[in-house]
Amino acid sequence: MHATLLDSRIDALSPELLAFLGRRTREPEELMQEVWLKVARANPDCPDDRSFRAYVFAVARRQIIDAHRRRQARVSLVPLDAGVREPVSAATPDSHADARRMLAVVEDTLATLQPEVVEVFRWRTTHTLSFKEIAARQGVPLNTALGRHHRAVKAIGAALSQAGLRPEESR
Amino acid sequence: MSCEHAETTTLLWLYGEGPEDHAAHVAECAECTEVSALHADVVAVLPEVEAVPVRPANGSAWYLGGGLALAAAAVLVALVGGRPAEPTLDTAVALAPATTFEWQAPLSDLTDELDALDAEFADLSDELANL
Numbered sequence: 001m002h003a004t005l006l007d008s009r010i011d012a013l014s015p016e017l018l019a020f021l022g023r024r025t026r027e028p029e030e031l032m033q034e035v036w037l038k039v040a041r042a043n044p045d046c047p048d049d050r051s052f053r054a055y056v057f058a059v060a061r062r063q064i065i066d067a068h069r070r071r072q073a074r075v076s077l078v079p080l081d082a083g084v085r086e087p088v089s090a091a092t093p094d095s096h097a098d099a100r101r102m103l104a105v106v107e108d109t110l111a112t113l114q115p116e117v118v119e120v121f122r123w124r125t126t127h128t129l130s131f132k133e134i135a136a137r138q139g140v141p142l143n144t145a146l147g148r149h150h151r152a153v154k155a156i157g158a159a160l161s162q163a164g165l166r167p168e169e170s171r
Numbered sequence: 172m173s174c175e176h177a178e179t180t181t182l183l184w185l186y187g188e189g190p191e192d193h194a195a196h197v198a199e200c201a202e203c204t205e206v207s208a209l210h211a212d213v214v215a216v217l218p219e220v221e222a223v224p225v226r227p228a229n230g231s232a233w234y235l236g237g238g239l240a241l242a243a244a245a246v247l248v249a250l251v252g253g254r255p256a257e258p259t260l261d262t263a264v265a266l267a268p269a270t271t272f273e274w275q276a277p278l279s280d281l282t283d284e285l286d287a288l289d290a291e292f293a294d295l296s297d298e299l300a301n302l
């Protein structure tokens with residue numbers, strides 16, 4: 001893609017992307033920079049604005065997960081003086097009460113699932129274990145571990161939607 | 172499920188374990204886009220790294236970040252052994268943000284986590300000793 005075309009597409013899409021990320025993370029600007037960096041590096045062959053937009057949002061969703069994963073993987077000692085303080089939730093709930101409700105929905109849903117399904121979900125979202133490592137730990141094929149994780153996410157997503165707590169599904 | 176990648180390659184790609192160029196497929200595939208949206212939205216509401224202030228023996232204050240911060244804080248306090256470590260676990264808990272959520276991993280995993288923490292703490296101790 002020509003650099004000027006890429007620039008103009010990025011400019012046009014930035015407000016929408018920022019709003020999208022702002023509903024899902026507490027560091028939307030930082031994440032948006034990461035998305036643009038990825039997109040610029042990949043320089044995808046998108047024939048029109050619509051396909052470019054689809055590509056950008058695909059990358060954005062992956063970055064949301066990646067950002068969560070990076071934070072979970074980091075057991076670090078950060079100088080207090082630096083003023084660094086991690087947000088409690090990756091989402092931007094209107095209130096702490098909402099955040100608590102979200103967590104309650106997640107926990108309640110997990111409580112209804114099979115232990116091996118919950119295990120994959122917890123391992124993948126709170127640890128640095130890869131799906132391959134999880135599959136090895138559980139002694140199952142990779143696709144089984146992936147399927148278990150997806151099942152947990154589907155159940156939680158449905159419960160969040162039902163409770164009106166899933167970030168707006170429209171972009 | 173009509174796309175063979177939706178619950179395989181797309182999941183691996185989403186969690187950083189698949190080929191980078193799979194983004195192009197996801198962008199063009201409605202089913203993979205839906206799967207991506209679902210996973211991103213669920214991960215977005217999960218509790219993040221907790222932060223608990225821990226004060227090592229040299230008196231400088233630190234935040235200990237980690238999913239098991241409270242448990243880790245307890246272990247850190249224990250790890251410093253003979254040296255006085257403050258705040259104690261009680262104060263660490265008291266200083267924890269009011270909205271800190273418990274997100275407990277299975278206990279069996281705590282050992283791995285704590286081993287890693289132990290190693291990291293040993294490195295830090297060495298660094299401090301060399302200052």
Ligand SMILES: [Zn+2]
Binds near residue numbers: 174177181196203204
């Ligand atoms: Zn697909």
